[in-house]
Amino acid sequence: MKKIMAVAVVCSLMVTYSICAFAEGNATGGNAEAIPSITAAELRSELDAANAERSQMREEIEGLRNDIQAQQEAHTAELQRQNAEFTRRLNDLANKNTSLNNQLKTAQKNYSEANTKKEKYEEKYKNATSSSGSKSRPENSSRVQVLSKNNAIGDGYGGYIAQGGHVQINGGKSNVTFTLSIPASNVVSSANKYASDLGGTLLYCVSTSSPGVSFKNAVVNFTITGVPANDTIAAYQLQGKNWVQVRVTSVTNNHVSVELTQHGPIAFVRVAAVANATH
Numbered sequence: 001m002k003k004i005m006a007v008a009v010v011c012s013l014m015v016t017y018s019i020c021a022f023a024e025g026n027a028t029g030g031n032a033e034a035i036p037s038i039t040a041a042e043l044r045s046e047l048d049a050a051n052a053e054r055s056q057m058r059e060e061i062e063g064l065r066n067d068i069q070a071q072q073e074a075h076t077a078e079l080q081r082q083n084a085e086f087t088r089r090l091n092d093l094a095n096k097n098t099s100l101n102n103q104l105k106t107a108q109k110n111y112s113e114a115n116t117k118k119e120k121y122e123e124k125y126k127n128a129t130s131s132s133g134s135k136s137r138p139e140n141s142s143r144v145q146v147l148s149k150n151n152a153i154g155d156g157y158g159g160y161i162a163q164g165g166h167v168q169i170n171g172g173k174s175n176v177t178f179t180l181s182i183p184a185s186n187v188v189s190s191a192n193k194y195a196s197d198l199g200g201t202l203l204y205c206v207s208t209s210s211p212g213v214s215f216k217n218a219v220v221n222f223t224i225t226g227v228p229a230n231d232t233i234a235a236y237q238l239q240g241k242n243w244v245q246v247r248v249t250s251v252t253n254n255h256v257s258v259e260l261t262q263h264g265p266i267a268f269v270r271v272a273a274v275a276n277a278t279h
Contacts, residue, residue, distance in 0.1 A: 152223075153180055153206055159225040161204040161268070168219040178208040178220050183265040187238060191267035194236065194243045200271035203233070207265045219249055221257045224268060229253050232273055238265040 147154050152162035165177035182188070188205045195202035203224060227233060233251050235258045236243040246266070247259040256268060 151177060151180055153182060153204070155204070160223075161206055161225075162223040163208070163220060164223060166221070167210070169213070169215045170217055176210055176213050176218075178210050178218075178263075180206045180208060183207045183238075187265050190238070191236070191243070191265070195267060195269040198234075198269060198271055200234070200269040203227075203268045203270055205265060205267045208260070208263050210263070216261065218260045219257055220260055221255055222268070223254055224256050225254050227251065227254055227256060232271050234269050234271045236267045236269065237262075238267075243267065 144154070147160060147162075150162055151164070152160045154160045161180065163178045163180055165175060167174055167176045167178055169176055183191075183205055187207075191205040192202045208220070224233075229252050231251050233248060233256050235246050235248050235256070237246050237260070238244075239262070246261075249257040249259055251257075258266065260266075
């Protein structure tokens with residue numbers, strides 16, 4: 001555009017100059033020398049060149065605009081994709097957080113319920129066995145009779161320990177039943193003190209007998225209400241003047257199996273952790 005304007009200005013000046021020179025020549029009688037002037041063809045050539053250059057510049061500008069627009073569209077699309085991905089991840093994290101919070105609430109609820117049950121059982125058995133060996137809440141006579149017929153001893157709170165027979169004698173099955181009885185009060189007191197020294201809770205202290213049946217080894221299944229599966233129950237037998245730990249072979253719901261080599265008072269103690277049997 002600048003070149004076109006320059007050419008137009010030059011042409012105007014040349015025409016003006018030619019007219020002035022022609023007029024001056026006529027005034028002097030036509031003896032002045034002729035002043036060269038640019039031809040119309042040359043002007044047309046200059047004009048065409050300027051138009052061609054302008055068209056080329058327009059094409060280049062249009063190409064740049066298209067490139068910029070394409071880059072902007074690509075950049076916008078990439079930002080939208082990244083935003084969608086971040087939104088998806090944020091939603092996933094929010095869902096996981098909600099799920100973990102729900103699991104935590106459920107676990108806390110289950111723990112609270114289990115802890116409440118544990119405290120109730122501990123309180124019940126703590127009250128059931130006093131240091132003097134007497135029951136803090138004695139059974140009524142009718143219940144005592146029912147328990148006795150079923151070879152069971154109650155705790156005064158609805159719980160009991162019983163032995164229902166089928167004792168394994170010397171590695172074989174049998175129909176032998178170990179009869180249960182309450183030891184002397186001083187034995188129960190000793191068992192209670194021993195359990196306290198261990199940091200545990202005495203559940204029951206009973207004596208066993210099997211008239212007419214001898215054995216070198218017996219696995220006895222005791223029914224003990226309120227004992228959950230895998231509870232930490234240890235068993236100790238009074239041998240002479242010492243409480244000796246005997247092997248607990250299994251602990252299932254309301255059942256504790258013990259391996260014995262002789263009869264005698266047995267103390268069932270709930271402890272923090274069951275140690276290896278020591279004799």
